[in-house]
Amino acid sequence: EPEVTQTPSHQVTQMGQEVILRCVPISNHLYFYWYRQILGQKVEFLVSFYNNEISEKSEIFDDQFSVERPDGSNFTLKIRSTKLEDSAMYFCASNQGAGETQYFGPGTRLLVL
Amino acid sequence: DAKTTQPPSMDCAEGRAANLPCNHSTISGNEYVYWYRQIHSQGPQYIIHGLKNNETNEMASLIITEDRKSSTLILPHATLRDTAVYYCIVRYHSGNTPLVFGKGTRLSVIA
Numbered sequence: 483e484p485e486v487t488q489t490p491s492h493q494v495t496q497m498g499q500e501v502i503l504r505c506v507p508i509s510n511h512l513y514f515y516w517y518r519q520i521l522g523q524k525v526e527f528l529v530s531f532y533n534n535e536i537s538e539k540s541e542i543f544d545d546q547f548s549v550e551r552p553d554g555s556n557f558t559l560k561i562r563s564t565k566l567e568d569s570a571m572y573f574c575a576s577n578q579g580a581g582e583t584q585y586f587g588p589g590t591r592l593l594v595l
Numbered sequence: 596d597a598k599t600t601q602p603p604s605m606d607c608a609e610g611r612a613a614n615l616p617c618n619h620s621t622i623s624g625n626e627y628v629y630w631y632r633q634i635h636s637q638g639p640q641y642i643i644h645g646l647k648n649n650e651t652n653e654m655a656s657l658i659i660t661e662d663r664k665s666s667t668l669i670l671p672h673a674t675l676r677d678t679a680v681y682y683c684i685v686r687y688h689s690g691n692t693p694l695v696f697g698k699g700t701r702l703s704v705i706a
Contacts, residue, residue, distance in 0.1 A: 486638075515691070517693075517694075524696050524698060530693055532691050537690065537691050581686075583641055585641060591636070
């Protein structure tokens, strides 16, 4: 069964460093998302992406964040200058058609020291 | 904010049916009810969704009241591996509408 995959599974970085989190959505999916979950808190929406542009973003998704689909398979989230409060699980999700079921990847645990 | 209300926690004996309630009294006519679960800190796992008819798949059944203001997710024979946080989410079926997660119900299946 096709799955969303994410790499790395864990990332430790120093405050102020740039990180890139990678996702490979399910191959025939067209709509992509990033969510995050700070330890012990709710899953929060960050950004949605369709047709090579951002469709919607939350207040969390400020200028430090960017997303890109550099080729036909990867979908990346970049954090330009990490802060301690960026420590969280980051989940990628995708769905095939408009409004269809979203499927999530296993997540990347980011720890900013 | 999430448009759903769920009890924070529930227990269920292994092998028994787990019935997880959800209130969504402000749901609009074209919003679907989705259920996901999250085991430890893994990615949310899709379970089932519906609009107004009851639905069943290999994982669970979804019962939606006639007025659509509440629903119940039923796991017919709960196992220890069903211990997780269960999220009830209402969502439009259009564009790439994001999911809005609440705190969910923490289901503990007890041997």
